[in-house]
Amino acid sequence: MNVPNSICFKMFLLCCILLSTKTINAQSKFTINGYISDKTSGERIQSANITLKNGIGTSSNNYGFYSITLPTQADSIELTFNYVGYNPFSVTIAANANLKLDVLLERLKRFDEVVVTSSNKSDLSNKTQMSSVTLSGAAIKQIPALLGEADVLKAIQMLPGVQGGNEGSSGIYVRGGGPDQNLILLDGVPVYNAAHLFGFFSIFNTDAVQNVEVIKGGFPARYGGRLSSVIDIRMKEGNKNKWQGEGGIGLLSSRFTLEGYLQKGKSSIMISGRRTYADVIFRPLIKAQSDGESSPSFFFYDLNAKANIYLGKKDQLYISSYFGKDNFYNKEKDTRSSYESGLDWGNATGMLRWNHEFNRKTFSNITLHYSKYRFNIQSSQEDKFVNNTSEIYQQQYFSSIEDVGAKIDFDWLPNPNHFVKIGSGIVLHQYQPGVFQSKSTGTVFNDTSIRRGTLINSSEIDTYIEDDWKISKRLKANIGIHFTSFHVDNESFTSLQPRLSVRYLLNPKMSIKASYAQMNQFIHLLNNSGVGLPNDLWVPVTKNVPPQLSKQWALGWAYNKNSAIEYSVEAFYKTMNNVIEYAEGASFLNTVNDWQERIEKGKGEAYGLELFVQKKKGKTTGMVGYTLSWTNRQFANLNAGQWFPYKFDRRHDFEIAINRELPRKAKNKRTELNINWVFNTGSATTLPVAVYKDNDNNVIEVYTNRNSFRLPAYHRLDVGIRFIKMKRNDKERIWVINIINAYNRLNTFFIYRDDVYDYTTGTSTARFKQVTLFPILPSISYQFKF
Numbered sequence: 001m002n003v004p005n006s007i008c009f010k011m012f013l014l015c016c017i018l019l020s021t022k023t024i025n026a027q028s029k030f031t032i033n034g035y036i037s038d039k040t041s042g043e044r045i046q047s048a049n050i051t052l053k054n055g056i057g058t059s060s061n062n063y064g065f066y067s068i069t070l071p072t073q074a075d076s077i078e079l080t081f082n083y084v085g086y087n088p089f090s091v092t093i094a095a096n097a098n099l100k101l102d103v104l105l106e107r108l109k110r111f112d113e114v115v116v117t118s119s120n121k122s123d124l125s126n127k128t129q130m131s132s133v134t135l136s137g138a139a140i141k142q143i144p145a146l147l148g149e150a151d152v153l154k155a156i157q158m159l160p161g162v163q164g165g166n167e168g169s170s171g172i173y174v175r176g177g178g179p180d181q182n183l184i185l186l187d188g189v190p191v192y193n194a195a196h197l198f199g200f201f202s203i204f205n206t207d208a209v210q211n212v213e214v215i216k217g218g219f220p221a222r223y224g225g226r227l228s229s230v231i232d233i234r235m236k237e238g239n240k241n242k243w244q245g246e247g248g249i250g251l252l253s254s255r256f257t258l259e260g261y262l263q264k265g266k267s268s269i270m271i272s273g274r275r276t277y278a279d280v281i282f283r284p285l286i287k288a289q290s291d292g293e294s295s296p297s298f299f300f301y302d303l304n305a306k307a308n309i310y311l312g313k314k315d316q317l318y319i320s321s322y323f324g325k326d327n328f329y330n331k332e333k334d335t336r337s338s339y340e341s342g343l344d345w346g347n348a349t350g351m352l353r354w355n356h357e358f359n360r361k362t363f364s365n366i367t368l369h370y371s372k373y374r375f376n377i378q379s380s381q382e383d384k385f386v387n388n389t390s391e392i393y394q395q396q397y398f399s400s401i402e403d404v405g406a407k408i409d410f411d412w413l414p415n416p417n418h419f420v421k422i423g424s425g426i427v428l429h430q431y432q433p434g435v436f437q438s439k440s441t442g443t444v445f446n447d448t449s450i451r452r453g454t455l456i457n458s459s460e461i462d463t464y465i466e467d468d469w470k471i472s473k474r475l476k477a478n479i480g481i482h483f484t485s486f487h488v489d490n491e492s493f494t495s496l497q498p499r500l501s502v503r504y505l506l507n508p509k510m511s512i513k514a515s516y517a518q519m520n521q522f523i524h525l526l527n528n529s530g531v532g533l534p535n536d537l538w539v540p541v542t543k544n545v546p547p548q549l550s551k552q553w554a555l556g557w558a559y560n561k562n563s564a565i566e567y568s569v570e571a572f573y574k575t576m577n578n579v580i581e582y583a584e585g586a587s588f589l590n591t592v593n594d595w596q597e598r599i600e601k602g603k604g605e606a607y608g609l610e611l612f613v614q615k616k617k618g619k620t621t622g623m624v625g626y627t628l629s630w631t632n633r634q635f636a637n638l639n640a641g642q643w644f645p646y647k648f649d650r651r652h653d654f655e656i657a658i659n660r661e662l663p664r665k666a667k668n669k670r671t672e673l674n675i676n677w678v679f680n681t682g683s684a685t686t687l688p689v690a691v692y693k694d695n696d697n698n699v700i701e702v703y704t705n706r707n708s709f710r711l712p713a714y715h716r717l718d719v720g721i722r723f724i725k726m727k728r729n730d731k732e733r734i735w736v737i738n739i740i741n742a743y744n745r746l747n748t749f750f751i752y753r754d755d756v757y758d759y760t761t762g763t764s765t766a767r768f769k770q771v772t773l774f775p776i777l778p779s780i781s782y783q784f785k786f
Contacts, residue, residue, distance in 0.1 A: 125509055134214075182228055221499045306318070327344040348370075366408050380395075431457075603634050632645055655677070
C-alpha cells in the first residue's frame with residue numbers, strides 16, 4: 001500500500017498548492033466568477049456556456065460555479081451566458097477589476113414560438129468530450145413509454161451504441177459491454193441494480209430527475225471503476241422561490257413530487273414518491289380464477305428526497321437519499337397443504353455533500369456516501385397428515401453488497417485555457433455473495449442447514465487529475481490520469497489508467513475528435529443468462545479472478561448546422577480482458593462450491609460505427625441514431641476455446657424519436673405527437689442442431705458453436721400523443737395516450753424446443769417455438785403540475 005499512500009500524499013500537496021494559488025500579476029489580470037441559476041426555481045445550471053465576442057470562454061461546473069480570468073484592458077467587455085432551453089443573457093462590464101457576478105437565466109416560455117438562430121459557438125463541435133449525450137428529464141418524458149410510465153433507462157436505449165436486453169427490459173449494454181460494466185450514479189452515488197418489476201422499469205422516477213449524462217467512451221479521469229459507460233443521473237434540487245408539485249396517475253402506478261423552499265431564495269427541498277398498485281388490481285382477479293387457492297401479490301415503490309441548504313455565500317450543503325423495493329409474494333393452499341413463496345430486492349443510497357468556494361478560481365466538494373443492494377428469495381411449505389401431524393419445509397437465499405465512502409474533489413480554473421479537476425476518494429465494500437438456508441421441522445425430518453459464501457470486505461482508493469486544456473484556437477485536449485488501489489483478502493491490486501480526448505476545430509461549426517481511455521474494474525457481476533429474476537451476485541476481484549481491463553479507442557466528427565441541429569459520427573474499437581461467466585451447468589443457487597469455482601474467465605472485443613443526429617429546437621425535435629457493430633467473447637473452456645458472438649451482439653441497430661407540436665386551437669393549449677421506431681438485428685442464441693434418443697430412451701441434444709443462431713430481427717413502433725393545457729400560475733394538466741407496438745409486431749422473447757407427437761406414425765419430431773411478450777399495448781395516463 002506504499003504506492004497509493006505516496007500518490008495520495010502528492011495529491012494532497014497539490015491540493016494545498018491550488019488552494020493557496022493567488023492571481024499572478026494582479027495588476028494585469030482580473031477574475032469574474034459566480035453561479036448560474038434558473039431564475040424561476042433557483043436551481044444551479046451545470047455546463048452553461050460563458051463567452052466573449054472574441055471566442056474566449058468557459059463553462060459552469062456541475063454546481064453552476066464558473067470562473068474566468070482575463071487580461072485587464074481599458075475598454076469594457078461583453079459576457080454572454082447561454083444554455084439550451086433558456087434565453088441568452090448578456091452583460092457589459094469594466095475589464096479592470098475582480099467581480100462576483102451571479103446570473104439568473106430565464107427559461108424559454110413553453111408556449112412561445114421558438115426562434116432558431118445561428119451561433120458562433122456550437123456546443124457539440126466545440127466541447128472536448130466525445131461519446132457523450134445529455135438528456136433532460138423533460139425530454140425523457142416525451143418518449144412514449146410502456147403503460148405510460150416514462151423511463152430513464154428506456155430513453156438511454158434510444159442512443160446509438162446503447163442496446164437494451166430482452167423485450168421490455170431496462171438492461172443496458174454499451175459498446176459490447178455487460179450490465180455490470182456501467183457505472184450508474186444517482187447524485188454521485190453508485191447504484192448496483194437499477195431495475196423494477198423484473199427489469200421492465202428502472203428505479204429512476206423521471207419527476208425527480210433534472211438531467212442524465214451518458215458517456216460511452218473518452219472517459220474523463222474523474223470517473224473510474226467500470227469498463228463500458230458512465231450514466232450520471234442528477235436529481236432536482238428543489239425550488240428555492242416557491243412551493244410547487246407535479247405527479248401522474250397511470251394504469252400501473254402513480255407518482256407525486258413536491259418541492260419548495262426551506263429559506264426563500266437560498267435553501268430548498270424536494271421529495272418524490274412512486275408506487276405501483278398491480279397488487280391491488282391483479283390479486284383479486286387471479287384469486288378468483290384460481291378459486292381462492294392462489295393469492296399472489298406484487299408491488300414496487302421508490303422514494304427520492306433531496307435538500308439544498310445555504311450555509312453562506314461560499315458554502316452549500318446537499319443531502320439526498322433514495323429508497324426503493326420490489327416485493328413479490330404468493331400463497332397457495334388446499335385441504336392438505338399450504339405453500340408460500342416470495343422474493344424481494346431493493347436499493348438504498350444516501351449522500352451528504354459540502355460545496356465550498358475557496359477563492360475566485362477554486363471550488364471544492366467533500367462528499368460522504370452510502371449505497372446498499374440486497375436480494376432475497378424465500379419459500380415455505382406445510383404438509384398436514386391424517387394423524388393431525390404436520391411437516392414444515394423452509395428455504396431462504398440472500399445476497400447483498402454494501403458501500404460506505406468519502407471523497408474530495410476540486411475544480412480549479414486558473415485562466416480560460418485550463419479547467420483542472422483533481423480529487424481522491426475511498427470506498428469500503430462489503431459483499432455477501434450468497435447465503436442458502438434450509439430448515440425442516442416435524443415428526444419425520446428435523447434439520448437446519450446453512451451454506452453461505454464467505455463474507456468479503458474490501459477497500460478501494462481512487463485518485464485522479466485532469467485538465468481540459470485549450471492549446472490553441474483550434475486545438476483542445478482533455479488530459480488526465482486515474483489511479484486505483486484495491487485491497488481484499490490481504491491482496492492488493494493497483495492500476496494507472498491514462499485518459500486522453502482531443503478536439504480539433506475545422507471551422508467554428510465543425511470538428512474532428514479522437515480519444516483513448518483505459519478503464520479497470522475491481523468488481524464482477526455473476527448473473528444467470530435466463531429470464532426473470534434479478535439474481536445478481538456482486539463479487540470482488542481475488543488472486544484467482546483478476547480485475548477487468550478495457551482499452552478503448554474512438555475517432556469522431558461533429559457538426560452543428562446551427563444552434564438547433566447537431567450531427568456526429570464515431571468509430572470505436574474496444575478490448576476487454578478478464579470478463580467472467582458462469583461455467584456450463586453452474587448457477588447462483590449452488591453455494592456448495594465457492595463462486596470462484598463456478599466461473600470461466602475470458603476476454604472480449606467490440607468495434608463499430610455510430611451515427612447520431614439530434615434536433616433540439618423548433619416545433620419538431622428529436623433524434624436519429626444508427627449503430628453498426630460487432631461484439632465477441634472468448635473463454636478457454638467454452639465453445640472449444642473459439643471466439644463466439646456475445647449474446648447481445650447485434651449487427652444493425654436503428655432508433656428514431658420524433659416530437660412534433662401540432663397546430664394549436666388555443667393559446668393555452670398544445671398537442672404533441674411523439675413517435676419512436678426501433679430496429680435491430682436479432683440477438684445471438686444457442687440452439688441444438690439435432691435431437692435423438694439413445695438406447696436408454698434419453699433425449700440427446702447436439703450443439704455446434706455457441707450463439708451460432710440469430711433470433712428474428714426486432715422492430716417496434718411506439719406512438720404517443722400529449723394533450724397539454726396551461727392554466728393560471730403555471731399550472732398544467734396533461735393527458736397522455738400511448739400505443740406501444742402500434743403495428744402489433746410479435747417480436748421473439750425467446751425460442752424453445754418442443755416435441756410434436758404424431759399419433760399416426762407413433763413418432764415425435766422436434767420443433768422450435770417462439771414466445772412473444774407484448775402485442776399492441778395502449779395506455780392512458782394523467783399528469784399534472786401546480
